[in-house]
Amino acid sequence: MTNQISAFTSLEELKTAAARLDSEDKLESYGALFDLPDDCIYLDGNSLGVLPVSAKKRAKEVVEQQWGRDLISSWNTHNWIDLPIIVGEKIAKIVGAAPSQTLCCDSISVNLFKLLCGALNMRPNRKVVLSQQDNFPTDLYMVQGVESLLSSQRCMLRTVDSNNLEASLNEEVAVLLLTQVNYKTGYIHNMAKLTKLAHEKGILVIWDLAHSAGVLDLKLDAWEVDFAVGCTYKYLNGGPGAPGFVYVAQRHLAQFKQPLSGWMGHSNPFQFSPNYQSNKNISQCLTGTPAIISMSILDAALDVFNNLSMLQVVEKSQALTEFFIAGLTALELDTDLICISPLEPELRGSQVAVTHPNAFAICQALIKRNVVADFRAPNVLRFGFAPLYIGFSDVVRALESLKQIIANKVYLNPEFEVKSKVT
Amino acid sequence: MTNQISAFTSLEELKTAAARLDSEDKLESYGALFDLPDDCIYLDGNSLGVLPVSAKKRAKEVVEQQWGRDLISSWNTHNWIDLPIIVGEKIAKIVGAAPSQTLCCDSISVNLFKLLCGALNMRPNRKVVLSQQDNFPTDLYMVQGVESLLSSQRCMLRTVDSNNLEASLNEEVAVLLLTQVNYKTGYIHNMAKLTKLAHEKGILVIWDLAHSAGVLDLKLDAWEVDFAVGCTYKYLNGGPGAPGFVYVAQRHLAQFKQPLSGWMGHSNPFQFSPNYQSNKNISQCLTGTPAIISMSILDAALDVFNNLSMLQVVEKSQALTEFFIAGLTALELDTDLICISPLEPELRGSQVAVTHPNAFAICQALIKRNVVADFRAPNVLRFGFAPLYIGFSDVVRALESLKQIIANKVYLNPEFEVKSKVT
Numbered sequence: 001m002t003n004q005i006s007a008f009t010s011l012e013e014l015k016t017a018a019a020r021l022d023s024e025d026k027l028e029s030y031g032a033l034f035d036l037p038d039d040c041i042y043l044d045g046n047s048l049g050v051l052p053v054s055a056k057k058r059a060k061e062v063v064e065q066q067w068g069r070d071l072i073s074s075w076n077t078h079n080w081i082d083l084p085i086i087v088g089e090k091i092a093k094i095v096g097a098a099p100s101q102t103l104c105c106d107s108i109s110v111n112l113f114k115l116l117c118g119a120l121n122m123r124p125n126r127k128v129v130l131s132q133q134d135n136f137p138t139d140l141y142m143v144q145g146v147e148s149l150l151s152s153q154r155c156m157l158r159t160v161d162s163n164n165l166e167a168s169l170n171e172e173v174a175v176l177l178l179t180q181v182n183y184k185t186g187y188i189h190n191m192a193k194l195t196k197l198a199h200e201k202g203i204l205v206i207w208d209l210a211h212s213a214g215v216l217d218l219k220l221d222a223w224e225v226d227f228a229v230g231c232t233y234k235y236l237n238g239g240p241g242a243p244g245f246v247y248v249a250q251r252h253l254a255q256f257k258q259p260l261s262g263w264m265g266h267s268n269p270f271q272f273s274p275n276y277q278s279n280k281n282i283s284q285c286l287t288g289t290p291a292i293i294s295m296s297i298l299d300a301a302l303d304v305f306n307n308l309s310m311l312q313v314v315e316k317s318q319a320l321t322e323f324f325i326a327g328l329t330a331l332e333l334d335t336d337l338i339c340i341s342p343l344e345p346e347l348r349g350s351q352v353a354v355t356h357p358n359a360f361a362i363c364q365a366l367i368k369r370n371v372v373a374d375f376r377a378p379n380v381l382r383f384g385f386a387p388l389y390i391g392f393s394d395v396v397r398a399l400e401s402l403k404q405i406i407a408n409k410v411y412l413n414p415e416f417e418v419k420s421k422v423t
Numbered sequence: 424m425t426n427q428i429s430a431f432t433s434l435e436e437l438k439t440a441a442a443r444l445d446s447e448d449k450l451e452s453y454g455a456l457f458d459l460p461d462d463c464i465y466l467d468g469n470s471l472g473v474l475p476v477s478a479k480k481r482a483k484e485v486v487e488q489q490w491g492r493d494l495i496s497s498w499n500t501h502n503w504i505d506l507p508i509i510v511g512e513k514i515a516k517i518v519g520a521a522p523s524q525t526l527c528c529d530s531i532s533v534n535l536f537k538l539l540c541g542a543l544n545m546r547p548n549r550k551v552v553l554s555q556q557d558n559f560p561t562d563l564y565m566v567q568g569v570e571s572l573l574s575s576q577r578c579m580l581r582t583v584d585s586n587n588l589e590a591s592l593n594e595e596v597a598v599l600l601l602t603q604v605n606y607k608t609g610y611i612h613n614m615a616k617l618t619k620l621a622h623e624k625g626i627l628v629i630w631d632l633a634h635s636a637g638v639l640d641l642k643l644d645a646w647e648v649d650f651a652v653g654c655t656y657k658y659l660n661g662g663p664g665a666p667g668f669v670y671v672a673q674r675h676l677a678q679f680k681q682p683l684s685g686w687m688g689h690s691n692p693f694q695f696s697p698n699y700q701s702n703k704n705i706s707q708c709l710t711g712t713p714a715i716i717s718m719s720i721l722d723a724a725l726d727v728f729n730n731l732s733m734l735q736v737v738e739k740s741q742a743l744t745e746f747f748i749a750g751l752t753a754l755e756l757d758t759d760l761i762c763i764s765p766l767e768p769e770l771r772g773s774q775v776a777v778t779h780p781n782a783f784a785i786c787q788a789l790i791k792r793n794v795v796a797d798f799r800a801p802n803v804l805r806f807g808f809a810p811l812y813i814g815f816s817d818v819v820r821a822l823e824s825l826k827q828i829i830a831n832k833v834y835l836n837p838e839f840e841v842k843s844k845v846t
Contacts, residue, residue, distance in 0.1 A: 037492050044495045051491040059486040063720070067662055068474040069460050072467045072795060075845035080663060082844075107711025109685030110533055117572055133697055138686035138711065141699040145684035149540055150573070159697065233712070239490055240503060240715035261568035262532030263561035270846050272800060274556055274582065276564040288530025288561065289656070292663035294717050297486070372495060377695060421505075422498035423693050 002315075002322045002345050008330035011400065014323075018392035021323070027316050030388040033304050034237070041371045041394045041401075046211060046351050046384030049237030049301075058300030062293055083295045084264075084286055090302040091236070091245050094310065095209065095228070096219035102247045103282045104232070104295060108210060111229040111246040112142045112177075114258035114285055118248075119175045119204045119227060120146070120155055122255060126174035127152070130203075133159040136183045139208055143177065162187070166197055173203045181211035181349035184376055186321075186341045188216070188349055192223040199224065210234060213245075215317055215350040215387065217310040220247055227252070235350070235386060236305075238298035246285050254280055262287035304388065316387035318345035321352050323392055324383060327399040328354070336406050340380070351384045360423070361416035362405055368416075369401040375423050425738075425745045425768050431753035434823065437746075441815035444746065450739050453811040456727050457660070464794045464817045464824075469634060469774050469807030472660030472724075481723030485716055506718045507687075507709055513725040514659070514668045517733065518632065518651070519642035525670045526705045527655070527718055531633060534652040534669040535565045535600075537681035537708055541671075542598045542627045542650060543569070543578055545678055549597035550575070553626075556582040559606045562631055566600065585610070589620055596626045604634035604772035607803055609744075609764045611639070611772055615646040622647065633657060636668075638740055638773040638810065640733040643670055650675070658773070658809060659728075661721035669708045677703055685710035727811065736810050741768035743808035744775050746815055750822040751777070759829050763803070774807045783846070784839035785828055791839075792824040798846050 004021070008014050022028065035051045036042070042050060066074045075081050087104035095102070105111065116129065129143045143157040160168045162182075169176065176198045180189050191207060198205045207228040212218060214235030220228060228247040232238035248256055257278065263269045264286035267279045278284040322345055328334045337354035356362055356379060363375040373383045383398065405411055427444070431437050445451065458474045459465070465473060489497045498504050510527035518525070528534065539552065552566045566580040583591045585605075592599065599621045603612050614630060621628045630651040635641060637658030643651060651670040655661035671679055680701065686692045687709035690702045701707040745768055751757045760777035779785055779802060786798040796806045806821065828834055 035487075035491050037494060040494075042494060048490075048495045050494065051486065056486060056491065059482060059716075063474065063479060063482040063662070064458075067471075068458050068479065071460060071463075071465060071473065072471045072797065073790070074663070076843040080845075106529070106533065107685070109687075109711035110529065110683060113683055135697075136686075137689070137692075137695050137697060137699075140697050141684045141686055141689065144699045145682040148680070148684075149682035231712070239486070240497070241713050241718070242716075243714070244711070257571070259568040259572035260533060260536055261564045261571075262530070263559075263564055264532075266560070266564065269560075270800065270844075272560050274558075274560060274563050276560075276567045288532035288667070289654070290664050291666070291714050291717050293482075293665075293720065294714050295664070297716065367496070374495065377693065420499040421693075422503075 002318050005319060005322045005326055008326055010330065014327050014330055014396050014399065018396045021319065021392040025316065025391065026312055027387055028391065030304065034389045036389060039370055041398050043383045043385060043390070043398060044372045044374050045386030046234055046382065047374055048240055049234055049386065050389055052237050052301045052304050054303045055237070055239060055297045055301040059297050062296040080292050083292065083299060084290050085283065087295055087299045087302065088245060088282065090299070090305070091213065094305050095213055095247065097221050097247055098250070101250055101282055102245060103285050104243050104245050104298065105286050105290060106244055108208065108229050108231050108244045109138045109142055110260070111244050111285070112139060112206070112208070113146065114246065114260055115206050115227045115229060116143060116146050116175065118256045118258040119206060121257060122204060122252070123174035126172060127154055127156050128158050128173045129155060129175045129177055130158050130160070130168055130173045131177045132162050132165060134162070134182065134184065136179050136208065136210065139177060139179060165194065169198055169201045169203060171201055173201065176203050176205045179208040179210060183211060184380055184382070185353050186349035186351040188347050191225065195223050195225055211349050214305070215313060217314050225249060232298050236298070237301045239294065239301065242294050242298045243291050248282060248285065253282065258285060260287040264288060264290065313387050317350040317385060318348070320385035320387060320390060320392065320395060321345065321348055321350065324352050324385065324395050324399070327395060331399055331403045333402060333406055337381070350387065351382055353380050353382045355379045356381060358411040361411035364416035365405045365410045366401055371398045371401045377423065425741050428742060428745045428749055431749055433753065437750050437753055437819050437822065441819045444742065444815040448739065448814065449735055450810055451814065453727070457812045459812060462793055464821050466806045466808060466813065466821060467795045467797050468809030469657055469805065470797055471663055472657055472809065473812060475660050475724045475727050477726050478660070478662060478720045478724040482720050485719040503715050506715065506722060507713050508706065510718055510722045510725065511668060511705065513722070513728070514636065517728050518636055518670065519644055520670055521644050521673070524673055524705055525668060526708050527666050527668050527721065528709050528713060529667055531631065531652050531654050531667045532561045532565055533683070534667050534708070535562060535629070535631070536569065537669065537683055538629050538650045538652060539566060539569050539598065541679045541681045542629060544680060545627060545675070546597035549595060550577055550579050551581050551596045552578060552598045552600055553581050553583070553591055553596045554600045555585050555588060557585070557605065557607065559602050559631065559633065562600060562602060588617065592621055592624045592626060594624055596624065599626050599628045602631040602633060606634060607799055607805070608776050609772035609774040611770050614648065618646050618648055634772050637728070638736060640737045648672060655721050660724045662717065662724065665717050665721045666714050671705055671708065676705065681708060683710040687711060687713065739810035740773040740808060741771070743810060743813060743815065743818060744768065744771055744773065747775050747806060747808065747818050747822070750818060754822055754826045756825060756829055760804070773810065774805055776803050776805045778802045779804060781834040784834035787839035788828045788833045789824055794821045794824045800846065
């Protein structure tokens with residue numbers, strides 16, 4: 001698909017190409033599965049995915065019928081108790097995992113804590129957790145929390161530049177912790193290669209799939225990944241603050257032990273024994289009572305992925321971002337907006353990031369024109385392209401707005417400099 | 424109110440008294456704030472509270488409008504980012520806490536882990552966490568998780584009988600961890616007294632308020648409580664799996680440090696700094712992205728408590744349970760069903776527990792008659808009386824069903840022995 005995207009020289013050419021690409025889009029019908037906001041080009045699905053129609057329906061059902069009418073009996077009659085497993089298995093199919101290794105629970109950060117402690121426990125003679133300096137901060141913060149709790153005798157964070165990762169894999173390292181897709185640039189790590197190199201040094205690898213799940217063709221089992229976490233409110237469209245997920249490879253489940261040993265991870269929680277006896281399966285990763293309402297909504301949202309080819313999703317994702325980058329050049333925006341995302345499609349997640357000294361104000365001016373992108377301090381403007389509900393004509397509309405704003409320096413208007421709490 | 428409940432000798436007398444008590448009930452109007460299931464006597468609000476009308480309305484709004492239409496902008500425009508604080512402050516008023524000490528986040532179990540690690544860190548020369556053998560299991564399991572992670576050199580669980588708690592408070596103990604209201608019997612610990620006795624030995628106290636919040640007149644600040652956790656899906660009616668809450672007394676906030684140091688607890692999360700710098704206020708207890716949908720529903724559910732007198736709630740709670748116990752005697756059920764809840768109203772939470780060898784089947788037979796109670800292994804039948812939506816005539820109807828089942832040994836019918844996953 002990306003080889004159909006050549007150099008363009010005008011807005012007209014872009015519009016013509018977009019119409020053709022949209023007409024050939026094999027995923028075009030998926031748009032109808034989402035309740036999209038009117039007249040808005042939403043390029044922030046990498047931060048919060050849109051509302052699936054199935055999720056909207058389930059939200060009403062779980063609140064009004066299951067909670068409101070059936071109340072406590074729903075734990076059995078609507079199988080609330082198995083939701084973490086049911087939802088986990090739906091995610092497993094999306095990330096290339098065989099059954100019984102993936103569970104839905106808590107948040108990425110909390111799940112990372114479980115995996116970090118569990119993995120360090122499996123490498124008692126090593127203490128270094130290797131990561132990269134520009135990893136998403138919460139991943140580094142969670143390692144710092146473990147370090148502070150266990151002391152630097154048992155856990156020590158070491159961060160290096162992305163370029164130095166391979167050279168830093170050595171026998172001191174217990175755990176390699178990486179986010180596959182960089183949250184700012186969209187750069188994709190080679191998960192198969194890095195996992196293999198790490199294993200050669202006896203290192204366990206934890207992958208954060210926040211910007212991967214639902215938009216890349218992942219093969220966790222085939223790539224022999226040890227552990228992974230991910231969130232579900234981005235490309236999996238689970239809703240704001242939807243619970244995260246955790247993956248522990250089958251071969252580690254018997255030895256793996258995590259410290260947030262709440263009653264839901266017990267082998268027989270309703271026996272109410274005073275002694276913790278963990279499930280040896282993936283359910284051992286459960287801690288407290290699952291967030292039933294959020295998880296039910298997510299469960300329905302994931303139905304969008306039934307029978308979906310992740311290869312087709314990747315193909316469209318690459319075409320959308322390639323088309324956007326070509327558009328920046330065609331409209332002569334590329335001298336003002338410096339692209340910091342990889343130019344090779346296969347190294348780029350489903351987003352394009354550009355820098356500009358007035359990135360914040362440009363983002364606000366776009367939002368005023370109903371084109372929603374986001375800003376990352378200090379000067380990054382991110383455009384996310386969710387392949388299931390964004391089309392090529394949407395990309396052109398975003399580019400048009402961007403051209404107006406840059407050409408007329410609209411971003412200098414003081415109204416666009418008003419900062420908000422969340423950026 | 425309880426002094427109006429004398430001995431009764433017949434169902435007729437109970438009915439007459441119930442009609443009078445209902446007509447005098449100052450909380451009677453609160454029933455209209457809930458979307459109660461039709462024709463059902465729901466005596467399980469101690470497990471899952473019913474759906475408030477306000478919560479039903481907000482569920483639709485947060486899903487369809489805030490997520491569906493306003494999408495990412497809702498973090499600012501609907502103030503999603505402050506929900507943990509906003510909801511925490513609503514809970515603070517219910518549990519007797521001044522502002523800036525209570526936060527809504529994660530689950531009881533996860534929050535307990537934060538508090539246990541934080542409290543142990545404040546008592547570096549002690550290692551014992553004292554609790555009682557029949558505490559709710561997840562509380563004990565979380566201590567066992569900390570013990571296993573930190574080694575028994577830094578954390579050691581010691582459990583004793585409830586009667587031996589006071590005698591076991593000594594200088595070896597770092598932390599006293601208790602659930603105020605026993606989940607089986609409903610026995611209420613004297614929080615003020617035990618906290619004071621513990622402090623005299625230099626012990627920090629963590630209270631689990633699962634069966635207290637929303638139904639007892641709590642004074643966390645006045646009783647000089649150090650730390651507390653609680654859940655919101657029981658008497659606070661936040662919905663299945665609604666997020667928990669955590670309380671850290673103001674005097675400890677500067678020294679307190681918890682290890683689940685995710686980005687939302689950072690002093691400036693949107694700076695995306697690689698180094699964790701905790702908020703020194705209660706927000707340091709945040710870890711990952713808050714569960715916005717669940718927390719929004721809870722936020723609305725808590726509006727039921729605006730201007731509500733917790734003293735009136737306690738008064739009605741004691742009257743309901745007293746009336747139920749009197750009814751067991753009046754209907755000569757007390758030889759078959761042995762009450763294991765305290766007979767002194769002020770020592771009893773808002774529930775009555777009885778034992779019977781066929782407790783499970785009796786519970787199922789009650790449910791078949793639209794009287795919902797619950798079973799706790801091996802032989803306990805629990806009746807929860809949520810004062811905001813249960814009346815005295817409801818108690819009589821439950822007693823009538825119970826009488827039919829016991830008198831006719833309905834529980835021997837094999838259909839009521841079919842076990843389910845969740846009991």
